[in-house]
Structures are given as C-alpha cells and as structure tokens.
Amino acid sequence: MKLITAVIKPFKLDEVREALLTVGVTGLTVTDVKGYGRQKGHTELYRGSEYEVDLLPKTKIDIAVSDEQCEEVIEAVTKAANTNNIGDGKIFVFGLDQLVRIRTGDLNEDAL
C-alpha cells in the first residue's frame, strides 16, 4: 500500500476531491499547510512597512491507496490540481507498511 500526499492550491480542493471519487478513492484526510517554493509570495503592506509573505497557503491531502490504485490516483490528482502555473504543488508517494481501521480492526486493503 501507498500513502499519496498531495500539496495543492487551496481552491483546487473540491475539484481534486471529485476527481478522486471518480477513480474510486473513498477516503482522504486534509490539512491546511503553508508552502514555500518557486512560487514567490506577495508583498503585504502594513502601516507603511512592506513585508514579504513568502509562505503561501496550500492544502495537503493524504490518501491511502492500494498499490494498484496508485498510478491512477496520482494521475487524477495531477490533472485536477493543474492550473499550469508555478505553485500548483507536488505529490509525494510513501510506502505504507500497515493500515488499520480503528472501528473494526480491519487490516490493510480491508481497511481502505
């Protein structure tokens, strides 16, 4: 199993979620994060002093998937989150050693 972590632009969350549903993902976990990368932050102004806000709001989505689903999910996210602009984000894939559903104790693929 894999854990796919996508860091995307916040306003793309709904589209990505819909795209995931269509490829059969039934669960995910969302975290508000801030990102720093090529996309430069903007300059805010406060009482005459300019200041750089170089951490930009991003949304992180964690999706546990079976090994077979992995490619499809990555593709779905890549497509749905793409705006063709710098800062669209990244997808990280990790090996997932084990998955447990707390309610039932179901293990691994059964817990998805």
Added chain:
Amino acid sequence: MKLITAVIKPFKLDEVREALLTVGVTGLTVTDVKGYGRQKGHTELYRGSEYEVDLLPKTKIDIAVSDEQCEEVIEAVTKAANTNNIGDGKIFVFGLDQLVRIRTGDLNEDAL
C-alpha cells in the same frame, strides 16, 4: 523504527493520549485535520441555502516508536479511540529511516 499516524475523532484525543502513556510512549505530535470517508458529513443551513459539510474535523496523532513497541501502540490506540461508530478513524504505519533529537543530536531509538 516506525511512525504510527492515527486519525481519530477529536474528542478522543485525551483518552488516546492517556492510553499511550500507559504503554510507554513519551512523545507525540498532534495536528488538526479534516477527514472525508464513509462517515457522512452533516448539512448546515445558511440563510436558506443548505450546504453539505462533508469534511469532518479529525485529529491526527504522529507517534514515532521502536519496532518492538509498534504492535502495542497500535493496539492501545485502536482500543482508546474506538466508539464503534463509523468515522472512528484509521491508523497508518510507516517505516522511519532515521530519527534525530535536535537538542542533543541523539539518533534513532536514543532520540525517542
């Protein structure tokens, strides 16, 4: 070493933490997240328009453990976080390549 990540119902946090203490866990990291899964969100109403809030508040707990502790910790979380209702959450287990304590530079198990 493993990193155990549990996504649970927010109000279970205290119980889970206590359960972890009893099995010898000395540290953890908590993140506020939102989850989507089998548990359906509720419908809110705002000025006549209904809207689905299908991302539910969840709490994520990250616990780094030695390989030996792993099973016991998973069990402790599973028990403490269980309400027997849909949405109780999931536990994800990852391989942890390395662990460093910033203050001392201690490595791996010593850093726990």
Added chain:
Amino acid sequence: MKLITAVIKPFKLDEVREALLTVGVTGLTVTDVKGYGRQKGHTELYRGSEYEVDLLPKTKIDIAVSDEQCEEVIEAVTKAANTNNIGDGKIFVFGLDQLVRIRTGDLNEDAL
C-alpha cells in the same frame, strides 16, 4: 529520495528556513502542530481553575530531498533549530518512493 520532517519550536522557523536555503533547499511545506514530550507544558488559570496546557505549539517542516542532500539538510536543521533546551524538537526521515511536480509532471529529482 527522502522526506525529512522536522518538528521545531515555532519561533525558530525563520532561522531554519534561512539555513535550508543556504544548503540548497528550494521548497518546503510548513504545518502548525502541537507537541507533547519531555518538555512540560505550562499551567494556565481561568476563573480560578488551573489547567495544564500540556500540548505545546510546535511547527512541522516537511522537506523532500535527494538522498545526497539528506545528511546536509539534517545537519542544517539540527544546528538552526537548536536552543539547547528541552523541547527543541525532532527530525524524522522517511523514504520517499516517488515525487511528482503537478504543473509539469516532472518526476522525482527533477520535481524538486
């Protein structure tokens, strides 16, 4: 590739970021978290009732790096985040199976 996750004291964020720039890190993702560990929380008082706040505010930084960069980055973080006090935090290192840049579809090291 590796994903380095550092949990540090919030006010160290700027210093750590600068240190990372100097070792060539070009991107990172930041999350507000709360931590529990050896560092004990403080006691707050509210209307006569004392209460323990034992979850302390921490900042989590995720940095995807190539295997070669890994050591250097860990060292940079360790140095910059260190105050020599309990609660300085920890660094977790995970194997990263795959990395995708959403905008271009670039893979792995190219996506950094």
Added chain:
Amino acid sequence: MTELEFALNTFYLLMSGALVMWMAAGFTMLEAGLVRSKNASEIVTKNLGLFSIACVMYLTCGFFIMYPGDSAISSWIPGFSFSYLSLGMEGQDMSYGSYSEASDFFFQVVFVATAMSIVSGAVAERMKLLPFFAFAVILTGFIYPVQGYWKWGGGGLDALGYTDFAGSGVVHLCGAAAALAAVSILGARKGKYGSDGSAYAIPGSNIPIAALGALVLWLGWFGFNGGSQLAIHTAADAIAVGQVFLNTNMAAAGGVIGALFASRIFSGKADVTMAINGAIAGLVAITAAPDTPTGGLATLIGLIGGIIVYFSVITLDSKFKIDDPVGAISAHGTVGIWGIMATPLSGAGAFGTQAIGAIVIFGWVFITSYVVLKTLDSLVGIRASEEDEELGLDKAEIGVEAYPDFK
C-alpha cells in the same frame, strides 16, 4: 419659542444624530461579520470611507439640494449651492427654526450615510474600492438628496401626500434600490451559484460581531426614528417621541420573532442571521410611520417585516440569483416597501399615494444608480478581477488582512 425650548430641541436633535451616526458602526460590524474573513478589512474600509464621503458631499451640496427652500426650481427640481461649506456659528440664530441649523445638518447628514451603507453590504466581496467610493460621491451628493427633496424638502412627493416619517422609502428603499442596481451589474460572487444554477452558501465569518452590528442599529434607530419628530419641547411632541421609541423597539422585537420563527418552521433551525435580518426588517418596517400605531400594531408590523425578510432573502438568493451577502436588498428594500405600504394601517397616508411614493423613489434611484454604475463600469470596471476576488479583497486592495493570526 423660548431659548430653553430651542436649546432642548437642539440637544435632542444632536443626541438623535449621534445615535444615527452610531449606525455607521452597526453597518460596519454587520457587514464585516457576514462576509468571509478575506474580505473583512475591505468592507470595513468601505464603510469608513463611505461615511466620510457622505459627510463631505452632503456638506458640499447635498444638504442644499435636499432643502433648497426658496431656491428650489420646481417641485421636482431642487436648487444647487456650495453655501453649506461656510456654515459657521456666525450665521446662526434662533430664526432658523426650533433648533440650530448645524444640529439640523448634523441630524440629516447621518441619514444619507445610512442609505449608502446599505449599498456596501450588498456589493460586498466583489466590488472594487475606488469605483465604490466614486459611486458614493454621486449617491450621497446627488441621487439621495434629490429624492430627499421630493419628500422632506417639500417637493413633489410631499405635495402628493406621500407619508414617510423617518424614511422607510427616502432612506431604506433608496439604499436598497441603489444596491439592486449595483448587484445587477456586478453579478454574483464567484462560487455562489453552481453551473446548474443551485445556490451555494457562503457563510459569514464572524457572527457575534454581525449580531453586535444589528444591536447597534437597533440602538441607533431610536435616534433615527425618535429624532425625526424634530421637536420635543411640547408635551405633544414629547409624547410622540416616547411613542416612537416604544414602537421602534416593539417592531424590532417583532421582527426578530417573526424571522426566527419563520426560520425555525420552514428551515428547521433558528438561523441567527435571519434573526439579525429580522431585527433590521422590523426597524425598517416601522420607520415610515413609527408614531401612529399602537404598541401592539407596531409589534405586528415588525413581525410581518421579519417574516417577509425571511422569504425575501431566500427568494432573491435562490430564485432570482441576486447575490446579496448581507440581505440588504431584502431587509431595506422589500421590507422598506412593506413599511411604506403599511402606514395606512395606523391611519397615516393612503394606499395609492404610498405606492406612488415607493415607485417614484425606487425608479429614480434604481435608474440613476444603474446609469452611473454602468458608466463607471465601462470606464474603469467596477468588479474586482477574478484573481483578486479569489485572493480576497483584503490582500488585493487594502494590503491588510482582517485576522492574520488565525489561519
């Protein structure tokens, strides 16, 4: 009239005016609470700016246009002069009337600001700052004073017998008509309507301060209605002002109850934003004739206002796709009309004349506002860019976030 009577009236008018000025804070809090946090600084700025612009424009020419006295050209065309800019103590004495001239100006100027405040709520989260201010210049300097002249300046509507004690029409319907014109041109906020036309909720960010805003308005309305008796020195006047306070309060209470119950019954939950709109609706409804009803009737007029605002908000939002983030068009417009038409219930005004009044005011304000805003739109564009709207107008136009620590 004795000096002391003159003094008491002046003091009463000044206190009333101060209460109406306070309504500026009410609108500011109401609107800041009902928009998303990314637009809260911007709407605050709009409210501070529009109030200031209203004051300056009304001093510059608005007050004279509205009250031209003998300088009026006809009963539909007022005069024009910059004379109020030089209003100072020298020129004033008791011959002006039963209160001082400056106190009169002060009491009137806060009304025009109220009308403009109504607009800012309806156009929230998408109208650009500078065109908004430009429109404020025109509305407060010209559009409002002209129709104000028709009624309170002794012009054509007054001659017809149109009744409007404190301005359900002259102030509230006026503001709502301008708001409707603006919203028609602007269109809905991004994300408000799905591609299939379904309405999405965009919850306000800070309900407690929105409620504070409503309570500020409630308090300020005692000045708004209570001061509109314009004298308190005789027993009859004092009794009238007392009744106005009583009725204003009862109508607001009725409005809250009407809106809360409508919401509880028809939507299943006691929507607090409806209660807020209900209070305002009750107040707007009674404003055309707060002196003539009994306390019981005033409660009823407010209660119906509260029910109307509930259905009006939902209908405009879901049926007509008029995106009004704070419900201003419903609370001040739909209910303003109800207030105007309800005056005959207590024997004030006649049904037909009231209808004419409502139509004339709405027509004048809507059309002129539409023309002005369309012109502004073609010149500079009145709607924020998609990008700015997404980013939030706070970052785009103000450079200061409303709640930077909470994210």
Added chain:
Amino acid sequence: MTELEFALNTFYLLMSGALVMWMAAGFTMLEAGLVRSKNASEIVTKNLGLFSIACVMYLTCGFFIMYPGDSAISSWIPGFSFSYLSLGMEGQDMSYGSYSEASDFFFQVVFVATAMSIVSGAVAERMKLLPFFAFAVILTGFIYPVQGYWKWGGGGLDALGYTDFAGSGVVHLCGAAAALAAVSILGARKGKYGSDGSAYAIPGSNIPIAALGALVLWLGWFGFNGGSQLAIHTAADAIAVGQVFLNTNMAAAGGVIGALFASRIFSGKADVTMAINGAIAGLVAITAAPDTPTGGLATLIGLIGGIIVYFSVITLDSKFKIDDPVGAISAHGTVGIWGIMATPLSGAGAFGTQAIGAIVIFGWVFITSYVVLKTLDSLVGIRASEEDEELGLDKAEIGVEAYPDFK
C-alpha cells in the same frame, strides 16, 4: 409641571432607556465571548430572542402586572390586563405624571430584558433553545413583574420599607435566582468536572468582545441607575442624577480594582475575566442605592463587590459545582445580595428589611422558576442531547457556525 419640564423628563427617560436597551448588546457580547466558539451563534440567538420576547410579553401583560395601580388585588397579588397592547398616542397626556406613558413603558421594558439576559449566560452551552424561550415568556411576562410589583409597583415589599433604587434585587438578584434554578436542573457542562470532582477550566473563546460587553454594560448602567431617579427637571433631581452617575462609575471602577487585585494576589495572575466580572459586580453592588453614598463610599462598595465576585465565582465553581460559564450567578446574585445589604451604609434602608427583601425576591423567583423549568424539562427536556452538546449548539440548533473561517 410645565410642558417643558414634562418634555425634559420624557427625553431623559428615553435616553436612559436607550442606554439600558444597549445593555442587551453588552450581555450578548459578554456571553458570546465567554463561551466556546462552537456555542457562540447560539447564545447570540438566545440573546436576540429573549430581548424580543421580553418586550412582547411585557407589553402584553407584564407592565400591567407590575404597575396595576388601582387594579391591584392585594399588596402581594397584582392585577392582569392586556391594555398596554393598545397603548398609542391618543391615550396619552400630561396627567400621566412627570413623563409620558410610552417613555415610562420603554424605560421599564428594558429592565425586564436585563433580568432575563442574566439567565442566558448561566445556562450557556447546554440549554436548548426553545425551552429557553418558553421560560423567557414566563419569567418576563409573570415571574419578574410580580416581584417588580411588590417593590416598584407599590406592593408588599415597598410597604415594608425595602429599599432598591434601581434593582440590585428586583432585577439582578431576580435574574440570578432564575439562573440558579436553571443551572440546578441542567447540571454542569460535559467535561466541566472530572470523575474525581475536580473542576476543569473551559476557556471563553473571545476575550476582547467579552470585555466590550462589560464596557457596554458599564455605559448602559448610567441609564439603568441614572434613569431610575425618574425625574431630572428640578435642581434636586438633577443633582441626584449627577451623583448617581458619579457613584455608578466609581463603583464599577472599584469593582475592577477589587477583582483584579484579588485575582493577582490569590491566583498569581491578573485574570481579565475576573476584571470583567469585577466591573459588573461593582455596578450591581451600587444599584440598590446609587444616590445616597459619597463617591468614596461608592468606590468602596464596588471594590468589595469586586472582591466578593472573585471568591464567589471560584467557590460556586469548585466547591458547589455550580457551572456558570459567565459568572452570572456570582456577579448578579451574590453581589446583588451584597448591594441590597449595603444600602444601610449610606443611610438608605434598614438591615432587617433589606434582608427580608432579598429573601422574598430570591425565594419567589427561585421557586417559581424551578417549578416552571422542571415542568418544561419533563415535557420536552431542557438540556441539549450529549451529541448536540459535543457538536456545539451552533451546528445543532442554529445551523450557522460563529466563526466558520477559523478552524
């Protein structure tokens, strides 16, 4: 009495009433700030609703019950009539007294709302909305007016010589007694007490608006106490009103200092919520006799009130396990009793009679409230379900979150 005197008094009463109405905003902000964010919309709704219900019930029958005049049945049993529903300008003239009848009603109605506002804070975060409103109907329509009659309507307590200038007892102890009855039935919020009986803190979500609430109350109290002189047209009255303002302000200042220092000394930190309760405590303490003390004594009475509220909050919370999220029972009840008993310090009222007054008011309100609430509880249940409490009453009952953007 001349028309001008009548007019001045009426105006003064209306301004005072407007200030007291403003206290509704004070309670709303105070309570919204001291509950968790998940219950803030709900408490706002309760406050808007209870104020409105109080107005309607008091007009319907409460005012007549409280001031039945010759229709009173005995010195402990007032009359009943719907006559105030038809109060309009027609029926009013100077023969009513030294101010207009409507202004009198307006000034009185805001007091009953104050009493009910006290309850909403104490039952916060767990009492269901509709039973709360049902109780508001009974308290403001019947329970409050009856004991109000005993004192201010010229009934039994007044005949006994019980002194209560602006209502430390009639308003504040009354509200606190009802609150205590409600809390006794409701029990503590989930999570407030551990299984070993230890008290857990449940911090309020928005301290700045809670402080705003306290400052609104402070301002409104000038109307509450200042207006209770009921006349200002003679030099003696004017002097009395001036002294009342001075003393009211000094007592509030004393209350803040008392509570802050108690908190700093006994808990180590200058707890701002104690300062807030201290201000209210100072105001409640002086309310039974704000006219007779010197400024120095008023400060002292307030200061002691501030110290009392500090210990009362902690004692009720930790010892008696009375869970009162905003400290209403302490600030209005415990300190209300202190205020009643302190009047002899400045020569107003006698110790014994004051004690009787406190006991009678507390007893009447506590018992009737308890019976009404128990009945409501057995009929529909007054406590929110565990699930709703956990979810927050905003989602469960209002459908609108207070701060949806900040999570």
Added chain:
Amino acid sequence: MTELEFALNTFYLLMSGALVMWMAAGFTMLEAGLVRSKNASEIVTKNLGLFSIACVMYLTCGFFIMYPGDSAISSWIPGFSFSYLSLGMEGQDMSYGSYSEASDFFFQVVFVATAMSIVSGAVAERMKLLPFFAFAVILTGFIYPVQGYWKWGGGGLDALGYTDFAGSGVVHLCGAAAALAAVSILGARKGKYGSDGSAYAIPGSNIPIAALGALVLWLGWFGFNGGSQLAIHTAADAIAVGQVFLNTNMAAAGGVIGALFASRIFSGKADVTMAINGAIAGLVAITAAPDTPTGGLATLIGLIGGIIVYFSVITLDSKFKIDDPVGAISAHGTVGIWGIMATPLSGAGAFGTQAIGAIVIFGWVFITSYVVLKTLDSLVGIRASEEDEELGLDKAEIGVEAYPDFK
C-alpha cells in the same frame, strides 16, 4: 439661572460624560485589534484597569489638583486635598454653577482616563502590567491634573491666552507625551527591527474590532467636544454645541479621507489601519477649537490631520525607530500639535501662545513621565522578560488567552 436650565445643563453634561466614558471601549477595541492575538487579553486588562485607576485617583486628588479654586498656591502650582472622596448629594446645590458638581466631576474624570488610554496603546505587547498600573496612578493623579490646572483650572497657560477648547493639548498631546517617554525607555518590540535597522511589520490581529474602536471613539468624541461647551441652556450655547458636533464629525470624515488617499497614493493600497488612524487624527485635530471653524474649514483641518498621521506613523516607525503598535503618538501627539497650531485658522488663539502651550504641556508631561518611568524601571523593571514577550503577555501575565479556540 432657573432650576430647569440647571437641570438641562446637568443632563447635557452627564450625557456628554457618558459618551466620553464610552471612549474607553473605543480605545480597548482599537488596541486589542491592533496587537497580536497573544497580547490581546493583556491590553484589555490594561484598559479596564487604567480606566478604573484614573477614576479613583481623580476622585482622590486629581480633580482637586486640577480645579483648586482659591486653594491654588500659584498660577503654576495647584492645591491638594482629599475632599472629593466625600462628595455626596448633601454638599451640592445650584450655587456650584450652571450644572451640578457631581456631573462636573463625572465629565472631567472621563477625560483623564482618555489621556491614559493613549499610553496603553503605544506601550502594547511589551510593558509589564503592574508598572503600567503604577504609572497610571501617577499620571492620572498628578501629572495630568497639574497641566490641566494650568489651562482649564485657570492657571498659567490660561492666563497666557493659550486656547484649547476640549484638549488637543491638555488631553491628547499629554497622553502622547507620556507615551513617547514610555516608548523611549521600553524600546521596540522584539522582532520589530532587523539587525540592519529595517522595520518589520507586525500586523494587528483583529481589524474589524479595531475599526469598531475607531467608530466608538468617533461617537464618544461628540461628548468630548460637544460637552466642552459646558452649557447648552441658551440659544447661543445650543448653537455652539451644534456647530461643535458638525465640525467634529466633518473633521473625522476629513481625516479618514486624508489618510486613505495618502495611503492609496503613496503606498498603493488603501490601508485600513491608516483610515482608522485618520479618523482619530481628524478628531484630535479639531479638538483644540471645534467651535470656531466653518464646516468646510473643519473638514480641511481634519483632512490635513489625516495626511499628517499617515506620514507621522511611517516616519516614527521607519526613521526614528519609535515602535508604537497602534500609532498613538502620531495620532494624538503629532496631530495634537497640528490641532493646537491650527486654532488661529479660525481666529481662535494666537500662533505664538499656542506654540508655548504645546511646548509647556509636552515638556512637563514628557519629563515627569520619563522620570517616573525610569524610576519604576530601576525599581522593578517595566519591560516584560524576553521569554514572556515571546510567549505573549496573555499567558505570562493574565493567564487567559484572548482567542484560545483559534490556533
């Protein structure tokens, strides 16, 4: 003077005083909104505490020092007495003047609290609570009353012909001078200036309540300036008060416009915190002579005040490294001087004497404050520890976080 005239004046002074008391809420909200959330509870506590301390100190000795009457030792040295502690109704009659003694005290006491409120904003986020309160004792009990005596008590500045209707100098410059002394000793907040001297922005946490604060001040200022006419019973007085209201409002409006446009033109964005400071600046600017200008001139004086505050805030912040989180020194100090020097524009006061007044007030308050604060600093330290500053003063000193749910 008839009893009724006396009564009207007393009532007018009390209403004015109540409005000025309300400014305490204005400062509290303004400052709570402009600091970071981790210091918001603390600044609220400071504001509640300082207001209370001001009241107690002014009653204890401040009022007598400021208005010693025949007990004055010289035109620069006032008298001293505890007599006001025993001010009660007994001692008062119409011989005191054209209003009651207690109403006079009440009106005056809220002014001294205003002066101290200015300080709390400038020292925000780093000054310890107890030394702050200790300084409040000295400023409100002694430093302020002495210079108040020089002008309003009939002392040396008054004899020189220095003009200051409602206190651009006596109140606002006074507060700003004390604030400057405090900031000089405290230094900047941690993280405000980089090692290379560049200024970093530290955004305020809650803009809507900061704007509410400004609007509260705007409203309260009608009492501040309007009440300073000190009588309203004659036609001439009433006309003057009316003009004061008009001018106060216009100046505030001008200030908003001036600051907003300066900000838009010179910084590219319409910074809402500048609009807020602009409103205050307009109000401060007109306060030295709100009665004599025409409405147009008042607008201009305010507008210039708004432009001044924009440049003053930036200059103090970036050039002089004076870290003033809320801009108090600019809005009340720099603009206070502008207000004092602008009175000759409307024929009130002479340029030279005004300059002397400004210098004397600034010198006296700055020097005495500096000495007192330095002494406090060496005794107990007035600056919070680095650790407490980082943690936030809410946790360190108050034990209660302002917004515990949003993190």
